[in-house]
Amino acid sequence: MGTRSLVATLNVVVGGWLGLHEVALSEAAWRHLDPAPGAHAEFAHPEPAQSASVLRRKVFGGRLDGNDFDALMRDVVADRLSELELAALVTACAGDRLDVAETIALTRAMVQVGERLDWGAGMVLDKHCVGGLPGNRTTPIVVAVIAALGYRIPKTSSRAITSPAGTADTVEVMTPVALDLPAMRRVVEREGGCLVWGGNVRLSPADDVLIRVERPLDFDSDGQLVASVVSKKVAAGSTHVLIDVPVGPTAKVRNESSAEALSGRLHGTAEALGLEVQIICTDGRQPVGMGIGPALEARDVLRVLRNQADAPADLRARALELASALLGMTGDDSAEQARRRAEYALASGQALAKFLAICEAQGGFREPTQAPYRHEVVADRDGIVAALDNRRLAKVAKLSGAPVSATAGVECAARIGHAIRRGEPLFIVHAATPGELDYALAYVASQPSIIRLEESMT
Amino acid sequence: MGTRSLVATLNVVVGGWLGLHEVALSEAAWRHLDPAPGAHAEFAHPEPAQSASVLRRKVFGGRLDGNDFDALMRDVVADRLSELELAALVTACAGDRLDVAETIALTRAMVQVGERLDWGAGMVLDKHCVGGLPGNRTTPIVVAVIAALGYRIPKTSSRAITSPAGTADTVEVMTPVALDLPAMRRVVEREGGCLVWGGNVRLSPADDVLIRVERPLDFDSDGQLVASVVSKKVAAGSTHVLIDVPVGPTAKVRNESSAEALSGRLHGTAEALGLEVQIICTDGRQPVGMGIGPALEARDVLRVLRNQADAPADLRARALELASALLGMTGDDSAEQARRRAEYALASGQALAKFLAICEAQGGFREPTQAPYRHEVVADRDGIVAALDNRRLAKVAKLSGAPVSATAGVECAARIGHAIRRGEPLFIVHAATPGELDYALAYVASQPSIIRLEESMT
DSSP states (O other): OOOOOOOOOOOOGGGGGGGGGGGOOOHHHHHHHOOTTOOOOOOOOOOOOTTTHHHHHHHHHOOHHHHHHHHHHHHTTTTTHHHHHHHHHHHHHHHTTTHHHHHHHHHHHHHHHHHOOOSSSSEEEEEEOOOOTOOOHHHHHHHHHEEEEEEEEEEEEOOOSSSSOOOHHHHHHHSSOOOHHHHHHHHHHSEEEEEEEGGTSSSSSHHHHHHHHHHHHHOOOOHHHHHHHHHHHHHOOOSSSEEEEETTSSBOSSHHHHHHHHHHHHHHHHHHTTTTEEEEEEEEOOOOSEEESSSHHHHHHHHHHOEEESOOHHHHHHHHHHHHHHHHTTSSOOOHHHHHHHHHHHTTTHHHHHHHHHHHHHHHOOOOOOOOOOEEEEOOOOOEEEEEHHHHHHHHHHTTTTTTTOOOEEEOOOTTTTTTTSSSEEEEEEESSSSHHHHHHHHHHHHHHHTEEEOOOO | OOOOOHHHHHOOOTTSSSOOOOOOOOHHHHHHHOOTTTOOOOOOOOOOOTTTHHHEEEEEEEOOHHHHHHHHHHHHHHOOOOOHHHHHHHHHEEEEOOOOHHHHHHHHHHHHHHHHOOOOSOOEEEEEOOOOOOOOOHHHHHHHHHHHTOOOEEEEOOSSSSSSHHHHHHHHHOOOOOOHHHHHHHHHHHHSSSEGGGGOOOOOOHHHHHHHHHHHTTTTOHHHHHHHHHHHHHHOSSSSSEEEEEEEEEEESHHHHHHHHEEEHHHHHHHTTOOEEEEEEEEEESSOOEEESHHHHHHHHHHHHOOOOOSOOHHHHHHHHHHHHHHHHHTTSSSHHHHHHHHHHHTTTTTHHHHHHHHHTOOOOOOOOOSSSSEEEEEEEEEEEEOOOOHHHHHHHHTTTTSSSSSEEEEOOTTTTOOHHHHTTEEEEEEEEHHHHHHHHHHHHHHHTTTEEOOOOO
């Protein structure tokens, strides 16, 4: 007979809510404890977490070693740290407060406390984007191209941390992603690739716990970002990983020097954990594709895979660039050959067929739907688009309900250099409820320069 | 018609707990909103806190200015920051991450958002201990002596932050401390001094909010400690403040250099805010008095005020040292005269009479009671006490239920240099419930050297 435990906040109720010796569990606690009928429950003060002193040391600026991070991550996955302590941990590691040695130690500790997949001999490809660029949903296309060409790419993705949509949120619009490990393995064995949510396969589960507080706090850091990415990839059994680092003034990585610092840390940590990585810095000045939000991004992905005339050209071009670079890492092709093979896989419909087959294997494909409430935000004068603010566009999408409301988000076709006339739409806000639409539009009204127009030279 | 609002977590319940369009409020929310019968309630997403970007900047290592801290503290007192954000704020300011200019700006902002008392012309004396030394409950004695000698000392104290008892917790065992501002003013006008809890008079209410997360996190920092102390004293209208800084390896301030850093920051901040301070570094190697915990400390205070034979000599000596130093700050006496006047006030019973009069004015005096569950922790061999661990003794007292259970705590007569024989008590754990007693004793069993004995030389 197994026993399960949980550290939780005890709420005391008065009045007739509960009888004497009765307790009620939250849905989350119920799912975690999963008690059988007649099961026995005990309630006690929690043992103070052994890693609390380690956390304290880090908060006061100390350096932590491998044993320290092992203790911390064991307590993190066992839910022995409170939300406040998790927030303190994330804050204490923010900015440049984790050095490279600590990042490596944290990464090892995160791998240690979770499952680790073994795909047998041979290359296991993977790609990752550090994020911060709304709509940059290349992953489903890259996985479809790479798997269509016969390579193994068992892709696990996260849900949104601080963005309006993670890859897992977007793919979930089209097919189930919450597969467990055996199901994921069956999909990969059949199709060579998969597109599943990493949280359910317990790869680096400590990362999933940390993300729970990073999301409401709306910040992460280089050290934790690298530990998160590398631990997930090592745990997933990947051997060759391409990492997309969008660089732009309002992207997550703002300039070349930040990109270099992040690249150095990614390379150093990946190397220490035996992972081959290539980092590709891409244009992060403006959103990619038309949609920002799960369903809107899914629509863009499908348009590219279906080679539709209205497919966003930037998303297509970026997906092909990444797929080619990843093929290049295998050593099987020259850069030129890799490029031609990737393009053919996409243009021929092989990638679409592979994508649909993967969805089928994961539980079936479904078409994205559209939000019932939409509002066009229009230009108040003629002008040329000079800049788009990624962060504020993402914030509009989040305020409209994304990613929790899958159809919520922002549709934005404007790009730097486009001419826009007074009264023409700058972007369209989509929402599942009128309240969320109002909420997003109130923010839009308070932020006049989300898309900055300059007077045309004519 | 006034409106009140609150940022809170929305818990969704299923089943028959609530009808359609029904909500339930927590007791805390109910008290805060205090709705009249038939009152109208609206529920909406919170506006994102304007200071969230300021917080983010600090988390990533930026320096904040006066406007930044004003915005932060306004949001803190308006409950617009979540508990996670408060934890991030406290962590981002921990260690030496607030410089002196930031500490001054934070202190000003904290004064700004609360009430500020005005006692008219003349000196207003005050004393404060930075804490970290269990049982060091000199404040009630110092206030009684100073007020008995005719000086004005309107003392506001905090509840425990990370310790088993704050002065407010201890005094509350003997008399009500949750006085509002008019009540506090009446007490001071009648008796010259008071001993009230600062939280109810809204002096530096931002500090009270920050303490709510510092307590469960169990850490604070030099910058926040100084801002907390100085903002409270400025808001209380004090002009001359004596600050007790106990120094010892297991006290809050561990060595002379830390004491100097803290003193410098206290002096600089106090001077910037127009407050005269004197800092007195005291022996912080071991607890003071016999008791650790509200009721046990109250008993010690009364024994000293009553000049009982069993009064703890160390507590008496420290209280007289502080009272003399504070009298010295007035410029009315030489050090020698100050000393004699303080001793006479205590020995003659004037201080006791003043203390009882203050309690009477605050709502009546009551005698401390004793906890029903007690356990002697005995020495397992003969030896001489070489060291006592303040932090772990405090932790035992906290695990036994202090300060929430007023009678809980630790009674410890052992002092460095005392000879103790096998089987004799090192200390006694007091608890209000058997569960808390067990909980504290389990910790004691896991920490064999809370009181370290060395072999005697005989």
